[in-house]
Amino acid sequence: MLGVYFDNAATSYPKPERVIEAMRDYFLNVGANSGRSAYHHAQEASRIVFETRECVAQLIGAKDSSRVIFTSNATEGLNMAIMGILNEGDEVVTTSMEHNSVMRPLRYVEQTRSVRIKTVQCSQKGELDPDDVKRNIGLQTKLIVMTSASNVTGTLFPVSEVSRMAREFEIPMLIDAAQTSGCVPLDVTKDVFDVVAFSGHKGLLGPQGTGCLYIREGIDLRPIRYGGTGSHSEFEFQPDFLPDRYESGTLNVIGIAGLGAAVNYLLEKGVENVRAGEEQLMESLLDTISHMEDVTVYGTGDSRYRTGVLSITIDGMEPSEVGYELDAHYDIALRVGLHCSPAAHKTIGTFPEGTIRISLGPFNTEDDINLLCNALDEITVRK
């Protein structure tokens, strides 16, 4: 059992008990592959995959669950969308707060397909002005890619507003929802979102190796992976129907079993309640931490406009030093450094040292916050 866990933005811990039970049950009693055979164990595997897809669709407000594609993580979904939409000479608009899961595939298509990247500069607090996105849209813009919340500062991004704008210009928009899925309510139908990538193992509370990509009807991506689907088997061409078009190869059925149980837990608890709990904890944390001497807090100070992610630095101490102290002497786990987001750290002025990132989850308590604040107090006094 981990001590105090504040690294939920990387992967959430602990998981609801039923996640472990579902995965154990799959391995003990099912075991078979999904979508391939009709014997009853295989049927059960297909049922697990289907039920999880329906649950995820319900959670994000998707009307047709076949538009929810299983991936291994948010990164895979982002790659599928970026590689599947952008062609030679296209232009893409993105922000200066993106994770490398967006920036690296973008740099790849920049090098290999001469794609031009237009980066919208965000404020030092990590906030985006939607009008700046508009100003960067050109005739060749074929995609807008944007995070729903920064994994460094926790700042929420105006995705609904930018999505409306994208629709006016008839440009598809890809949302990296890794930091908000399961923590902030999402309704892809109401907001008419085009493509949304998210992981299953962060806010959704499922196991690692799971993720989803939602693709709105009317949007077609060129698949980046081709192969067996269990359907259309007499043909050597990739099927054009979903989810099969984007799910070649054996699925992570045990992971999907766990993800289904996790999403069920969230549907029962209500994402809005998870959000309310994290907002309250963040308020307590901000309240204490922003009054601490030698501590600099990044991002907005208003918990309504941020997720449960907070970046801080301590004057005169390397983030890695603080991380080590917290782990070694207090059994508090959090992530320090650049968080795979050099662009975001450059934007907020913390490159290359990075920050100390505290990321909350639905199982954190006020006690955890007090332990952390006391520990930080002691560390800053000792330094």
Added chain:
Amino acid sequence: MNCVITFDSIHRVMKAERILKSEDVSLTLVPTPREISSECGMVVQVGCEELERVQEIFNKNRLEIEGIYQIDEKKKTRKSMKV
């Protein structure tokens, strides 16, 4: 006599199963009979007398079906014909 309904993907077969179960229709999922050409390896089998009701349920739920076949059990060849 049994009838089988085919769909283009396992996803839709699973959806069909869920919908029919919620409407208390008795069904079996069986491997696609060899005589039938279908996109996917599993089909939904129901009693032919239920067929009309089943089609109504699928229409109501806007679930697209690929084909419907009658299974001739008497001649052991399991000859299927599209309804």
